[in-house]
């Protein structure tokens with residue numbers, strides 16, 4: 079096979095034999111050497127489809143945004159290692175990079191930050207939207223509904239200029255909507271955004287300030303929040319991103335597509351895992367000796383319990399985001415002058431699993447959700463906001479994937495097939511007799 083080709087183009091062919099016939103299938107090679115069999119004409123040429131539950135072995139697109147090597151624990155946005163971005167960039171810089179493909183220049187950085195700062199306000203009519211929700215509404219479905227409802231205020235973007243404006247607007251308004259969802263769940267008045275604060279600082283202000291009391295943002299907390307957002311900013315074709323692409327592939331409004339992504343992210347096997355991690359750690363903390371019991375249950379195939387925050391569809395070694403977060407977790411807890419029982423239990427669980435054959439043989443290591451919940455808790459983010467924080471971080475990735483799909487020359491509406499296993503044709507019983 080030749081390797082000196084434009085990434086994503088055909089480098090060779092594989093042969094598929096069915097009965098007496100042989101079919102040539104193109105092999106496409108990506109920039110990091112991974113190779114795919116292009117089966118788009120398989121059904122046309124052979125009458126067959128592929129069967130791949132959970133799309134675990136299906137490449138749905140060519141993408142130039144994020145590269146993951148799950149075996150080697152590598153994550154890069156637009157070619158830049160996550161470790162480097164985590165150390166040196168702000169969340170808005172990473173958002174720009176993901177969406178536009180290059181690091182922002184000084185002028186681009188400033189004008190993007192200014193554009194975002196000036197679109198943070200929400201239409202007054204949104205107060206009525208929020209007041210229609212139950213008082214104890216979980217902030218995550220409230221956010222999904224609010225972002226969907228935003229599509230009723232702004233027409234679907236068509237030109238590139240419209241898309242750019244919609245993107246800035248959404249990045250600016252998501253923290254406001256997220257904080258509104260939280261304030262609603264407390265029954266507190268909404269706090270207007272402040273343009274003099276940076277992205278993470280402003281979010282903390284809208285979450286914690288009240289009309290009676292100003293909130294003084296701790297720079298340690300604001301920086302760790304920015305770091306968390308950066309680490310969650312994209313993760314190629316995961317469940318929620320695929321949901322965004324699938325909905326967007328019908329040419330649905332950007333905001334409607336993102337709303338679908340938020341809903342997909344809510345599930346406990348995806349973004350909802352960090353809430354489940356904290357619940358698990360608290361349960362373990364409250365019952366002496368239950369860590370071992372919990373691990374035994376997680377390993378029992380007849381028990382549905384899993385060790386939350388462990389395992390990943392793609393990472394078969396340590397999730398690089400988890401190791402950055404583990405260090406940040408230790409640091410932030412020390413800086414805030416506390417200790418964390420939950421962190422101690424988490425580190426102990428990790429230690430046990432690293433020498434337990436069940437976890438080692440299945441390559442189950444901590445994922446991003448294992449330590450993120452402990453940091454959120456240490457900086458005062460309530461448990462029911464954990465997934466919302468994930469959604470805030472993932473937003474630029476969803477947007478980048480949506481815009482990439484929109485410009486893709488291979489663009490087609492998403493429409494998988496199936497192997498039907500239901501009854502063959504039959505007749506209804508005669509109901510008159």
Ligand code: ACO
Pocket residue numbers: 346347348349351376377379383384385386387388389390391392440442445446447
């Ligand atoms: N605890 C115990 N056993 C596990 C765990 C776990 N957390 N995860 C996987 N396994 C076991 C499975 O039971 C299976 O065992 P078997 O081979 O004996 O049947 C084997 O490991 C492979 O697991 P799959 O479910 O096939 O792996 P898959 O790639 O489909 O699932 C997933 C990945 C959903 C993340 C899974 O590991 C899991 O449920 N983890 C816990 C939830 C979680 O932390 N989710 C967050 C993921 S990161 C994110 O979305 C941001």
